[in-house]
Amino acid sequence: MTNLAYGTAAEDDEITQQELAAMQALRPIPRISIQAFCETDGVANPMERAGQDRRMAKAHLKVHMGGIPTAIEFYHSAPTPNLIVLETRAEPKEMLDQLGRLAEHCDPSSKVVVIGHYNDVGLYRELIRSGISEYVVAPVSMADIVAVVASIFVDPESEPIGxxxxxxxxxxxxxxxxxxxxxxxxxxxxxxxxxxxxxxxxxxxxxxxxxxxxxxxxxxxxxxxxxxxxxxxxxxxxxxxxxxxxxxxxxxxxxxxxxxxxxxxxxxxxxxxxxxxxxxxxxxxxxxxxxxxxxxxxxxxxxxxxxxxxxxxxxxxxxxxxxxxxxxxxxxxxxxxxxxxxxxxxxxxxxxxxxxxxxxxxxxxxxxxxxxxxxxxxxxxxxxxxKNPVVAIVNEIAHVLTGRSEPKTRKKAGLGGLLGKFRRGKK
The missing domain is CATH 3.40.50.300 (P-loop containing nucleotide triphosphate hydrolases)
Known part of the structure; x- marks a missing residue:
């Protein structure tokens, strides 16, 4: 795995025998929606390959080019998925500021994985404490990405995600x-x-x-x-x-x-x-x-x-x-x-x-x-x-039952708690 908790890094997109064995042990990813915002081909390519893996067959993955600023603009008018994967080359302070702005447009149930380029233990701890589900240090492999998603959504000891x-x-x-x-x-x-x-x-x-x-x-x-x-x-x-x-x-x-x-x-x-x-x-x-x-x-x-x-x-x-x-x-x-x-x-x-x-x-x-x-x-x-008014009522019921609010009435959140919006805890 290419995160600070594991302390290793993938050198390229090739899957090692050790990674292959780890992949074989992973359970299928459930029916979740994933959107990734990548700044480099080195992350976008393995992300695309992860979407083609059989363990991800039930998940819906869409890859966008552009980092956190692109995500902020995108989610200003679109609902957030179950999982957002963000690549950023920003320095730690700027990264936290950008994530704070993104939090203003995110649904509380969305989970977030950040792929950064700074191997900083203090940053890792701050992100996890703020509610980010995982911080991964680039470069990453396809196996890393699938394993990170699995660690969030298919932990056998966790409660059901649904x-x-x-x-x-x-x-x-x-x-x-x-x-x-x-x-x-x-x-x-x-x-x-x-x-x-x-x-x-x-x-x-x-x-x-x-x-x-x-x-x-x-x-x-x-x-x-x-x-x-x-x-x-x-x-x-x-x-x-x-x-x-x-x-x-x-x-x-x-x-x-x-x-x-x-x-x-x-x-x-x-x-x-x-x-x-x-x-x-x-x-x-x-x-x-x-x-x-x-x-x-x-x-x-x-x-x-x-x-x-x-x-x-x-x-x-x-x-x-x-x-x-x-x-x-x-x-x-x-x-x-x-x-x-x-x-x-x-x-x-x-x-x-x-x-x-x-x-x-x-x-x-x-x-x-x-x-x-x-x-x-x-x-x-x-x-x-x-356009029938009854359809608008049904849509409002869907918002209420999922804990969402209409984009125009979403409350803004500050950084403090990433703020309560990005919850690491699994349902």
């Missing part, structure tokens, strides 16, 4: 699945970040229809063969829906009954969270041991309801129960869907929220033409009419 968001309806037919699928698509397209959707309604799931997919295999193969589940096996079951979006589809058949033990989906979810930064769980409207367990363990819960009395009662019961089951977590999020149905008496958003103690993060109006056309064509709302 965040799970469970969507569940307060009542059947409220549109929870449709919203889950569209929010997942928005996350993947807006932020260029890898998202996996898991349709847990094995009998009646609609994700395959909504995404216009007909995979031969899906989540049923995993849940009925738990002993086979690992990241490689799970990857074979995923259907690619878009550039950054994959689906664990439900069979949507009644050839068998789907009665499961409470922990039936736990291993699948844990494995999926090691494979992608965001996992969207489409949980059916049932209350069973496994559905309850899935909601309890999710990082975030989103309840979708329509503004009617039965929905209010069910939402109240779910919110109260989940607060008791998850005392150290924030309460579930609430989305009110199908608001404004003609001639239907409705409960206002304020009156709906008052007994729950939580306010909806979004109120989605009744738009049967938009939703109907999207469903019948196997397309997402944003593909059908990107």
């Amino acid at each position: 965040r799970s968001v469970a969507f569940v309806g307060a009542k059947g037919g409220v549109g929870s699945s449709t919203i889950a699928h569209n929010v997942a698509w928005a996350m993947s397209s807006l932020f260029k970040s890898e998202v996996v959707v898991a349709d847990l309604d094995l009998a009646f799931g609609t994700a395959n229809i909504n995404f216009d997919q007909d995979p031969a295999q899906g989540i049923a193969e995993a849940v009925f063969s738990p002993e086979r589940i690992d990241e490689v096996y799970l990857d074979r079951l995923l259907a690619q829906c878009a550039e950054h979006l994959s689906l664990l589809a439900a069979p949507s058949t009644l050839e068998r009954v789907y009665d499961f033990e409470p922990e039936a989906f736990s291993h699948i979810i844990d494995t999926a969270q090691r494979s992608a930064p965001m996992l969207v769980l489409d949980v059916p409207h049932i209350w069973s041991g496994w559905s309850k367990n899935t909601l309890i363990k999710a990082d975030e819960i989103v309840i979708t309801a329509t503004p009617e009395l039965a929905n209010l009662r069910n939402t109240k019961n779910m919110v109260d129960m989940l607060k008791r089951l998850r005392p150290n977590d924030p309460p579930p999020r609430l989305i009110l869907n199908q608001a404004g149905v003609p001639k239907r008496p409705e409960i206002s958003a304020a009156d709906f929220a008052e007994p729950l103690g939580i306010s909806p993060i979004a109120v989605i109006p009744f738009e049967p033409l938009l939703f109907g056309n999207a469903a019948n064509n196997g397309r997402m709302l944003g593909e059908m009419d990107a």
Whole structure:
């Protein structure tokens, strides 16, 4: 490795036998997005080669020429990926100043690797203390780059890198699945970040229809063969829906009954969270041991309801129960869907929220033409009419659930903590 912690340096792009052995021991890099900003061909070339390595097959890597100033300009109007790799020939003080300016435009969840040209232990310690994931001294080899990425994202002792968001309806037919699928698509397209959707309604799931997919295999193969589940096996079951979006589809058949033990989906979810930064769980409207367990363990819960009395009662019961089951977590999020149905008496958003103690993060109006056309064509709302106000609401939900804010409202950060923005700690 070519960092100060290891104290070695690669002389060229050739892979030594020692590096080859180390590469063979590396696990595949998960579905993450990586963007590199390089100042020299000596770093850009091995970076490109790393992107072609089989261990990086699931990662999306894009290499830009230009160092930290180019990255600052680029991210002024673009979302940051899961990992940013920055080459800089700047002196230590100037490097820290540039990183401080870059931090103003970075999402808190993005990790950063710096490839510098100063072999300075003090600089290394300062960068690590500030939250940079790794400081590597040039020259670097392709093996170095893959190993650094692996050290951040596939540490076997680290917690899963992925965040799970469970969507569940307060009542059947409220549109929870449709919203889950569209929010997942928005996350993947807006932020260029890898998202996996898991349709847990094995009998009646609609994700395959909504995404216009007909995979031969899906989540049923995993849940009925738990002993086979690992990241490689799970990857074979995923259907690619878009550039950054994959689906664990439900069979949507009644050839068998789907009665499961409470922990039936736990291993699948844990494995999926090691494979992608965001996992969207489409949980059916049932209350069973496994559905309850899935909601309890999710990082975030989103309840979708329509503004009617039965929905209010069910939402109240779910919110109260989940607060008791998850005392150290924030309460579930609430989305009110199908608001404004003609001639239907409705409960206002304020009156709906008052007994729950939580306010909806979004109120989605009744738009049967938009939703109907999207469903019948196997397309997402944003593909059908990107300028529709409902699409803007869905995009805002995606921002809220990923902890992002709109670029215009991002808060600026100073250097101190690199500042809290570049977090070295792994999720």
